[in-house]
Amino acid sequence: MRVPKLEQPPELWDRLYAPASCVAIITTVDRDGSVNAASYATCVRVSHKPVHIAFTTNLAGKHTLGHTASNVRATGEFVVNLPIFDRAILEKVRIVALPFARGVNELEKAGLTTLPATRIKPPRILECARHFECEVEWTKEWLGRLMVVGKVVAASVDADKVDDQGYVLWDRIRPAYYCGVPYGGGMFAGACETMVVDMPYEGPETEFNRLYEKATFES
Ligand SMILES: Cc1cc2nc3c(=O)[nH]c(=O)nc-3n(C[C@H](O)[C@H](O)[C@H](O)COP(=O)(O)O)c2cc1C
Numbered sequence: 001m002r003v004p005k006l007e008q009p010p011e012l013w014d015r016l017y018a019p020a021s022c023v024a025i026i027t028t029v030d031r032d033g034s035v036n037a038a039s040y041a042t043c044v045r046v047s048h049k050p051v052h053i054a055f056t057t058n059l060a061g062k063h064t065l066g067h068t069a070s071n072v073r074a075t076g077e078f079v080v081n082l083p084i085f086d087r088a089i090l091e092k093v094r095i096v097a098l099p100f101a102r103g104v105n106e107l108e109k110a111g112l113t114t115l116p117a118t119r120i121k122p123p124r125i126l127e128c129a130r131h132f133e134c135e136v137e138w139t140k141e142w143l144g145r146l147m148v149v150g151k152v153v154a155a156s157v158d159a160d161k162v163d164d165q166g167y168v169l170w171d172r173i174r175p176a177y178y179c180g181v182p183y184g185g186g187m188f189a190g191a192c193e194t195m196v197v198d199m200p201y202e203g204p205e206t207e208f209n210r211l212y213e214k215a216t217f218e219s
Contacts, residue, residue, distance in 0.1 A: 019177030028071035039097035041178030081128035085190030
């Protein structure tokens with residue numbers, strides 16, 4: 001018997017599309033170098049090569065401070081720090097998401113450790129496993145928010161969390177995902193399984209695809 005389909009109304013689409021991306025803490029600095037950090041679940045790699053990362057963020061408004069947006073516009077730089085699925089760091093993800101006043105360093109508030117980035121001014125976060133240092137490629141105001149696309153100019157990872165070919169070790173990298181509940185709900189999901197899936201089809205398209213993948217993923 002086939003499982004019946006539930007038609008979901010627009011207000012439930014976002015909830016349904018979970019996980020949409022890894023949870024991230026994005027660090028930025030203002031023109032004076034003051035550090036800001038905020039949590040993001042809508043932060044996605046949008047291009048394989050060169051690697052680009054996109055996210056949307058609040059503009060300053062009645063209930064929002066928009067510090068990430070104004071810093072990104074002022075300096076053109078941000079770091080995407082990816083935590084693992086671990087209670088201690090995920091609690092800190094919730095702390096840095098709080099609306100601290102401009103100039104307050106959320107990393108200090110959360111007891112996280114600043115690690116200088118290698119190419120840009122915003123810092124990395126020591127306790128996160130993966131870091132993507134980005135230069136802003138373009139921004140667009142959209143739906144009352146700021147969409148930001150950044151080009152990755154440097155990336156780093158805990159040495160024990162990738163193999164010697166740079167593939168992530170899922171049982172160690174353990175990404176965390178937004179779970180479809182409001183951000184205040186504090187619910188996260190983790191996934192860390194890999195599966196090699198066969199291509200049970202042969203034809204000219206598979207060769208075309210192989211060449212595309214070679215051009216896209218192999219240097
Ligand atoms: C788990 C989690 C995920 C979040 N994801 C997003 C997101 O994708 N986009 C967003 O605008 N805010 C998101 N937030 C809320 C921001 O972190 C929060 O509004 C923060 O105060 C914004 O800081 P800012 O003023 O430095 O930009 C999230 C919060 C949590 C706890």
